[in-house]
Amino acid sequence: MPQVVDHVAVARLYGEPLFAMPSDLYIPPDALEVFLEAFEGPLDLLLYLIRKQNFNILDIPMAGVTRQYLVYVDEIRNHNLELAAEYLLMAAMLIEIKSRMLLPPKPVPEGEEPEDPRAELVRRLLEYEQMKLAGARLNAMPHFGRDFLRAQVYIEQSLQPRFPEVHVVELQEAWRDILKRAKLVQHHRITREELSVREYMSKVLRALQGRRFVEFEELFEPEKGSTVLVVTFIALLELAKETLIEITQAEAFAPIYVRLAYTPA
Structure with missing residues (x-):
């Protein structure tokens, strides 16, 4: 152990102070991986990209959102292929919507508006956002065991127990019940008559x-x-x-x- 008193130990190894990092220390590349944003699914990521840039959810610019979405998907594909599969499905849906918007709209009867390829995606995003906000409000409410504990106070009292009073009518009813049970439990002897x-x-x-x-x-x-x-x-x-x-x-x-x-x- 080095004779160093003024220096502060950087760590403790088996209870002993460590004043310098070992020269042969190996740290795996994945050990220091940092995730800046965590998403709960493709809809969560898509909603984050829209709200972060203040886009109108009813008029989503599909080109820019799809480009940003694919950048994030490429990042997670390098680390977790199973997780990326779910996001790739949404990416395929975004590309399909983008391609449909580039095509000429289908002819519709006069007086009706052409179908917007983004309508189904917008509906799913709005429903997801409502559920997410409702979950956040529920999570913000105080939870027993997390935000507060129930106070329990035990007070020992050495007082004489006070029993409730018994009325005469109740005694009469109890006596009638005893008489009824006594009538049900009766004994009688049966003798056999010997006849030749x-x-x-x-x-x-x-x-x-x-x-x-x-x-x-x-x-x-x-x-x-x-x-x-x-x-x-x-x-x-x-x-x-x-x-x-x-x-x-x-x-x-x-x-x-x-x-x-x-x-x-």
Whole structure:
């Protein structure tokens, strides 16, 4: 490190002061490239050329504007061919408009004005300028996080919490809701009644004992419920299956009779 105290270091390299540029320092040619104007597309460049020279956008001098436009396109072609492709498309459109203006206008019916080759380009430029100005106005507005931050203040309060008052009507409504839920949640126990088919078979045989015929309906006891009726009917079927009783009917829709099966002495 040179013994220089009065000189100011031009840079710092790995934390150490550097008082002179290295003789073998290599800087690539593209590293110091400077762009004086940045455009967002062909319309932006074209609008810049028109407004910079105070041209009337409704009466564009195509020769001068096209010449200046092509100069800029030649510059960017040397550095970025992909970017230049979009600008070349607009250049072709300018040249086409310029050539159409050199040709004699097409005949039109009397009372109508001939079509201006620049009309479509002027329409696109005016629409683009409106969008650009609207974007600039939006960008000029204060943006949260860029131009200002939201102030946040935290105040600790050790006050006793104050709860809202409850009216009597609200308590009544809450009580009614509790009663409704209580009615929906009720418990009941279901017990199974033990009935024996064999027991009812014996009861039927005792009812038929000593009688020639008994009507079918007399053997049932409706007052004891449907369960007893079902068991009694099953008992009759079992007795008929075992040929212990006979079920007879004189004719269709006639009364049905039940009797003990005949057994020879």
